[in-house]
Amino acid sequence: MGKILLIGANHAGTAAANTILDNYPDNELTIIDRNDNISYLGCGTALWIGRQIQGSEGLFYSSAQALEAKGARVYMETEAASIDFDAKIASARTKGGETLSLSYDKLILATGSAPIMPNIPGMELANIQSVKLFQDGRRANELLDLPEIRTVAVVGAGYIGVELAEAVRRRGRRALLFEAESTSLASYYDPLMTAEMDKILADNGVELHFGEKVQSFKGTGKVEGLVTDKGEYQVDMVIMAIGFRPNAAIASGRLDTIGNGAIAVDVRGRASLPDVYAIGDCASVYSNALRGWTYIALATNAVRSGIVAAHNACGTVLESPGVQGSNGISIFGYNMVSTGLCEKAAAKAGFKPLVTDFAALQKPAFMPDNHEVKIRIVYDADTRRVLGAQLASFENISMCIHMFSLAIEDGATIDSLKLLDIFFLPHFNQPYNYITMAALGAK
Numbered sequence: 001m002g003k004i005l006l007i008g009a010n011h012a013g014t015a016a017a018n019t020i021l022d023n024y025p026d027n028e029l030t031i032i033d034r035n036d037n038i039s040y041l042g043c044g045t046a047l048w049i050g051r052q053i054q055g056s057e058g059l060f061y062s063s064a065q066a067l068e069a070k071g072a073r074v075y076m077e078t079e080a081a082s083i084d085f086d087a088k089i090a091s092a093r094t095k096g097g098e099t100l101s102l103s104y105d106k107l108i109l110a111t112g113s114a115p116i117m118p119n120i121p122g123m124e125l126a127n128i129q130s131v132k133l134f135q136d137g138r139r140a141n142e143l144l145d146l147p148e149i150r151t152v153a154v155v156g157a158g159y160i161g162v163e164l165a166e167a168v169r170r171r172g173r174r175a176l177l178f179e180a181e182s183t184s185l186a187s188y189y190d191p192l193m194t195a196e197m198d199k200i201l202a203d204n205g206v207e208l209h210f211g212e213k214v215q216s217f218k219g220t221g222k223v224e225g226l227v228t229d230k231g232e233y234q235v236d237m238v239i240m241a242i243g244f245r246p247n248a249a250i251a252s253g254r255l256d257t258i259g260n261g262a263i264a265v266d267v268r269g270r271a272s273l274p275d276v277y278a279i280g281d282c283a284s285v286y287s288n289a290l291r292g293w294t295y296i297a298l299a300t301n302a303v304r305s306g307i308v309a310a311h312n313a314c315g316t317v318l319e320s321p322g323v324q325g326s327n328g329i330s331i332f333g334y335n336m337v338s339t340g341l342c343e344k345a346a347a348k349a350g351f352k353p354l355v356t357d358f359a360a361l362q363k364p365a366f367m368p369d370n371h372e373v374k375i376r377i378v379y380d381a382d383t384r385r386v387l388g389a390q391l392a393s394f395e396n397i398s399m400c401i402h403m404f405s406l407a408i409e410d411g412a413t414i415d416s417l418k419l420l421d422i423f424f425l426p427h428f429n430q431p432y433n434y435i436t437m438a439a440l441g442a443k
């Protein structure tokens, strides 16, 4: 039994809190969060803005009251200001200005991430925002209700930017999507896969400005224009979606970090000082594809790391098996899923990647309601280890990627997939299915 202090209570923090409260009720758990809500599912923001769901009510799965009912002491709208790691005391400020001194035996940092907002001229203008918190989603919705907001620039064509560009179109506004890379989703997919997504975005009215770098914003009070290295555009609103950086300043100088400032942890979630754990977007993750520590900000990683660290903080040894960065996106009905490394990322990481591609109808040609599926498997030329996989289709191919995720986790080779037992039923797939065919096509 001991005193556990948890700083941050979104996905990672809520997972850790529930693990502690459900399994180790004898501990004294104190939770602080600077926001006024917990467990907001940012993945629903674009669906909410695009009116694909009714409202934001269903986007929360826990609350301060729910955690209090299980026995936690919860301080909302309370910000951790500093931590004395030697004395094991955190100092926090409540909304009312009161200072709290919170002592602990074990500390779990779950302070998450913040959107990257580059320091470029005009960034302070009104109607330029990011989308991270529930409050950001509400603000974007309110702005899009105004008739004078006719043209919206989305900066960054990663999965959040692409989802928001779709949402803006669904709200009947002009959407300009800016991206320095030459395609959308360039971090997780190769151009072979993104070409179709880019076409679908363009076909649905998203104006693509790829290979174009935003340099400044113009306006008086409110944003009125955007300047890139290739041109100048009139815009009424800007959504910044160029990535996230870890919120780890509170531990600065005391805990080891990786390159981007995320807190370095081990497979039990332990940071570099005794009795300190870090989870979710503020911490590093072990990538089985890279076979090294890296940064992948995803809710799925946050939840798993919260569970792992909570057990270890309470005395049960549990090691994370690592992650593959599995992700998915669905835009105007077109679905893409990937895991591990795309060819470009694998080459950048120092591998000698080879790829094998295949495309086929999901089901035999005699079946109705049938679409093409594209698959690419990336593997290492030296070891033949599977490094990544990507699939794209109007079919729901989402469950397929989990198999590749496990293949990467287990260090499977491309050759082990060649004659893998894959069932056939016309309702679902083809006897010469695309996984087998892609694997057989590997050099």
Ligand SMILES: Cc1cc2nc3c(=O)[nH]c(=O)nc-3n(C[C@H](O)[C@H](O)[C@H](O)COP(=O)(O)OP(=O)(O)OC[C@H]3O[C@@H](n4cnc5c(N)ncnc54)[C@H](O)[C@@H]3O)c2cc1C
Residues within 6 Å of the ligand: 007, 008, 009, 010, 011, 012, 013, 032, 033, 034, 035, 038, 041, 042, 043, 044, 045, 046, 078, 079, 080, 081, 110, 111, 112, 113, 114, 131, 132, 133, 160, 247, 250, 279, 280, 281, 282, 297, 298, 299, 300, 301, 302
């Ligand atoms: C628009 C959008 C869509 C997304 N879609 C997906 C998706 O489809 N799938 C997926 O897996 N992931 C998705 N993500 C990523 C996912 O939301 C994050 O990986 C996840 O929120 C990380 O959870 P976390 O708890 O580690 O950090 P955060 O969500 O950043 O939470 C950190 C918490 O710490 C609190 N905090 C920070 N500093 C302090 C302090 N000093 N004192 C007190 N409290 C503090 C904050 O208030 C916050 O509640 C999406 C993110 C966004 C923004």
